[in-house]
Amino acid sequence: MGITDMQEAFYYRECAAAHENSPLGLHYAMFLPTINKQATPEQKKKWLPLAENYKMIGTYAQTELGHGTFIRGLETTATYDPKTKEFILDSPTLTSKKYWPGCLGKTSNHCVVMAQLYTQGKSHGPHMFMVQIRSMEDHSVLPGIEVGVIGNKFGYGTNDNGFLSFDKLRIPRENMLMRYSQVGRIPRENMLMRYSQVSRIPRENMLMRYSQVHEDGTYVKPQNAKLAYGSMVLIRSSIVSDAARGLAQACVISIRYSAVRRQTEAYPGGEEPQILDYQTQQYRLFPLLASAYSLQLAGKYVFNTYLEVNDQIEKGNLESMPELHALSAGLKAFSTYEASAGIEVCRICCGGHGYSQASGLPKIYVDVVPGCTYEGENTVMMLQTARYLMKCYSRAKQGQKLPGFVQYIGQNLNKKSCMSEEVALGCLVMAYEHRAARLVEAAAMRMQSLIQGGKKQHEAWNGSSVQLFWAAKAHCHLFCVKNFVDAIQAKSLSSKTVTVMKSVCQLYGVHGILENLGEFMQDGFFSGEQVGYLQRKMLALFENIRPNAVALVDAFDYPDMVLGSCLGRYDGQVYQALYDYAKSAPMNQTEIHSTYYKHLKPLINPETTSDAMQFAKL
Numbered sequence: 001m002g003i004t005d006m007q008e009a010f011y012y013r014e015c016a017a018a019h020e021n022s023p024l025g026l027h028y029a030m031f032l033p034t035i036n037k038q039a040t041p042e043q044k045k046k047w048l049p050l051a052e053n054y055k056m057i058g059t060y061a062q063t064e065l066g067h068g069t070f071i072r073g074l075e076t077t078a079t080y081d082p083k084t085k086e087f088i089l090d091s092p093t094l095t096s097k098k099y100w101p102g103c104l105g106k107t108s109n110h111c112v113v114m115a116q117l118y119t120q121g122k123s124h125g126p127h128m129f130m131v132q133i134r135s136m137e138d139h140s141v142l143p144g145i146e147v148g149v150i151g152n153k154f155g156y157g158t159n160d161n162g163f164l165s166f167d168k169l170r171i172p173r174e175n176m177l178m179r180y181s182q183v184g185r186i187p188r189e190n191m192l193m194r195y196s197q198v199s200r201i202p203r204e205n206m207l208m209r210y211s212q213v214h215e216d217g218t219y220v221k222p223q224n225a226k227l228a229y230g231s232m233v234l235i236r237s238s239i240v241s242d243a244a245r246g247l248a249q250a251c252v253i254s255i256r257y258s259a260v261r262r263q264t265e266a267y268p269g270g271e272e273p274q275i276l277d278y279q280t281q282q283y284r285l286f287p288l289l290a291s292a293y294s295l296q297l298a299g300k301y302v303f304n305t306y307l308e309v310n311d312q313i314e315k316g317n318l319e320s321m322p323e324l325h326a327l328s329a330g331l332k333a334f335s336t337y338e339a340s341a342g343i344e345v346c347r348i349c350c351g352g353h354g355y356s357q358a359s360g361l362p363k364i365y366v367d368v369v370p371g372c373t374y375e376g377e378n379t380v381m382m383l384q385t386a387r388y389l390m391k392c393y394s395r396a397k398q399g400q401k402l403p404g405f406v407q408y409i410g411q412n413l414n415k416k417s418c419m420s421e422e423v424a425l426g427c428l429v430m431a432y433e434h435r436a437a438r439l440v441e442a443a444a445m446r447m448q449s450l451i452q453g454g455k456k457q458h459e460a461w462n463g464s465s466v467q468l469f470w471a472a473k474a475h476c477h478l479f480c481v482k483n484f485v486d487a488i489q490a491k492s493l494s495s496k497t498v499t500v501m502k503s504v505c506q507l508y509g510v511h512g513i514l515e516n517l518g519e520f521m522q523d524g525f526f527s528g529e530q531v532g533y534l535q536r537k538m539l540a541l542f543e544n545i546r547p548n549a550v551a552l553v554d555a556f557d558y559p560d561m562v563l564g565s566c567l568g569r570y571d572g573q574v575y576q577a578l579y580d581y582a583k584s585a586p587m588n589q590t591e592i593h594s595t596y597y598k599h600l601k602p603l604i605n606p607e608t609t610s611d612a613m614q615f616a617k618l
C-alpha cells in the first residue's frame, strides 16, 4: 500500500472488510511491530523481509490459560542450554498453555512468545522469543508443538484465536529477541550501550538493547525490565483511536438513521417527526457524538506521545516511560469503556432495526468491546494509572514540579466553581481539574489512613482500589476534556466551525459533569444554582447542535462500505436497503425451506409423513 503510518495502514486494511477483524490482524498489529521494536538489526535483517512478504506470518503469544494480566506470573519457560547454545521452551503445566492469541490457531507459522527466561539456574523474568510453529513449506505443525483454535467467542469470528503449548522445544539462542548489540567498538547507532554492559562477544551472539544472554548463559539485564512490554504500550496507544473510530461510526449510523426515521404523531393528527427531534434521542446521541470527537483528539495525542517517547527510548532516554505507560494504560481503558457503552446506546437508539446485522452496529460493538479486555484488562490498566498518580501526589506534596498533564495534582481544593450561565470552557476545565485533584487526594488519604491503622502496603492498596479507580477515571476524563478545549482554543478554525465545535466541546464537558454529579458536588465545589446553569445549558446545546448533527457525522467521512449499514447510508435510502437485505438472505432463496419437510410437515400433515421421510433421505 505504501502507507507508512501504522494506524492509517490499519484503517485502510480494515476498509476491505470493516470490523471483520482480519486473520492477519496480529501479524500487522503486534508481530511486525515487536520485531521492529525488540529485535537486533541483524535479527530484523533476517526476519523482517520474510515477515513483510508473508513468508513468516506471526502473532503475539503471551497470554496463557492461567495468566493474562499478571505477566510476571506466566509459566511458559525458556531455559538456556550453554552446551548447545539453545533455549528450551516448555509448557510445564496445563495453565501454562498459551491461550487467546489472535491468528494463532490456524493462520500463523511463527509467533513471538513471552516466556520466563532461565539461565544458569536463575529466573530473569518474562522475555520475548521468536518461535516457528508450522512448516513454511506445507504449514504442518512442527514437532514439540501443540496448536489449535479455542472455539467460538463473543465476537471476533474471523480471527482464529488459538492455544499453543511446547514440549521441550529447542530454539537457537539467536531467537531470543534482543535489540542492539555490540562487538568491540560500539557502533554509533548502538548508543544504547548505557543500558547494557559493554563486552566483547562473538559477533553471532547478537546481544541487544534490552537484555542479553551470553553464550555461557550469563544474563545481562536491561536498565528497565518493562522495555519488554513495549509492544503492549504501542497497541494501547493505538486502541484509543480505534475505539474512537468505532464510536464515531456508530454515531454516524444512529444519527443519520434518526434523521430518516419518523415515528409517532408529534400532536394528534400531526405529522410524525424525525426521531432526531425528540429531546430524549438528542440526550442519548449528541453527547456520544461529542465523545467521539473528544476520543479522536485524545487518540491522536496519545499516539503522537507514544511516537515521541519511543523515539527517546530508541535514543536511550527512558525518562518518559512512566508517563507514557500511565497515559496509554488509562486512556486505553477510558476510551474502550466509553466507546463500548456508547455503541450499545447507538444500537438501542435505532430500535428494532438496530438489532439487525443490517444496521452494521452489532459488528462494530463486538469489534470494539474486547478492547476493554485485551491489551490490558481495563480495571488493571486504570489501577496502573492510579499507581502513577499516587507517586505524583507524594511528589507534589514534597513540592516537586510535575509533568504537564498531572500539574493539577496537589492543588488547593478550597476554591469554588467559577461557573456562570455562560458555562465558559475554562470553568469546565477547572471543574474537571478540581474533581480529579480531589479524588487523587482522597485515594492517597485513604491509603495513608489504612497504613497508619496498621495495614501493610498491599492491603492498603487493595483497600483503596475503588477510590484509586475513581481517581484514575477522573484523571482520564479531565485529560479528554482539557485536550478537547485546548484543540478548540488552539485551532485556527473558521468562525462558523469554531462556533459549532465549541458547542460540541461544551456539551462534552457539561454532560460529563451532569452524569457524574456526585463527584463534582461532594465537597460543595458546585452550588445547586450552578448545576441549574449546566442543566439548562445542556438542553440549549441540544437545540444548538441539532441543525448541524448530520453534518457533524458526515464530517467523519466514513464511506458506506466501511459502515456496512442499511441504516447509516449516505443516501438515506434505509427502507429499500433493509428490504433488499432481507430479500438477499440465504434462507429466502427457496420459497419452502428444506427443514419444513423434516420437522414441520410431520406436525402439520402427519398423514403425509412418508413423503417427508422420502424428502429427508434426499
Ligand SMILES: CCCCC/C=C\C/C=C\C/C=C\CCC(=O)SCCNC(=O)CCNC(=O)[C@H](O)C(C)(C)COP(=O)(O)OP(=O)(O)OC[C@H]1O[C@@H](n2cnc3c(N)ncnc32)[C@H](O)[C@@H]1OP(=O)(O)O
Pocket (backbone or CB within 6 Å): 006, 007, 010, 025, 026, 028, 029, 060, 062, 063, 068, 069, 070, 071, 072, 102, 226, 227, 229, 230, 232, 233, 235, 238, 239, 242, 321, 322, 325, 373, 374, 375, 376, 377, 380, 384, 387, 388
Ligand atoms: C496498528 C493499529 C492497531 C489499532 C488497535 C486496534 C486493535 C487492537 C489490535 C490488536 C489487539 C488484539 C489482541 C490483543 C493482544 C493482547 O491482548 S496481547 C496481551 C496483552 N496483555 C497485557 O496487556 C497484560 C497486562 N499486564 C501488564 O501489562 C502487566 O502485568 C502490569 C499490569 C503492567 C503489571 O506489570 P508488572 O511487571 O507486574 O509491574 P508492576 O505492576 O509490579 O509495576 C512495576 C513498575 O513497572 C511499571 N510498568 C508496568 N508496565 C509498564 C510499561 N508497559 N511501561 C513502563 N512502565 C511500566 C509500573 O508503572 C511500576 O512502576 P513504579 O514506578 O514501580 O510504580
Ligand SMILES: Cc1cc2nc3c(=O)[nH]c(=O)nc-3n(C[C@H](O)[C@H](O)[C@H](O)COP(=O)(O)OP(=O)(O)OC[C@H]3O[C@@H](n4cnc5c(N)ncnc54)[C@H](O)[C@@H]3O)c2cc1C
Pocket (backbone or CB within 6 Å): 026, 059, 060, 061, 062, 063, 066, 067, 068, 069, 070, 099, 100, 101, 102, 156, 161, 370, 373, 374, 375, 376, 377, 378, 379, 380, 383
Ligand atoms: C479478543 C481477544 C483477543 C486477544 N488476543 C490476544 C493476543 O493476540 N495475544 C495475547 O497474548 N493475548 C490475547 N488476549 C488475551 C488478553 O490479553 C487477556 O485476556 C487480558 O490481558 C486480560 O487477562 P485475563 O484474561 O487473564 O483476565 P484477568 O486478569 O483474569 O481478569 C479477570 C478479572 O480480574 C481482575 N483483576 C486481575 N488482576 C487484578 C488486579 N491486580 N487488581 C484488580 N483486579 C484484577 C480484572 O480486573 C478482571 O475483572 C486476547 C483477548 C481477547 C478477549
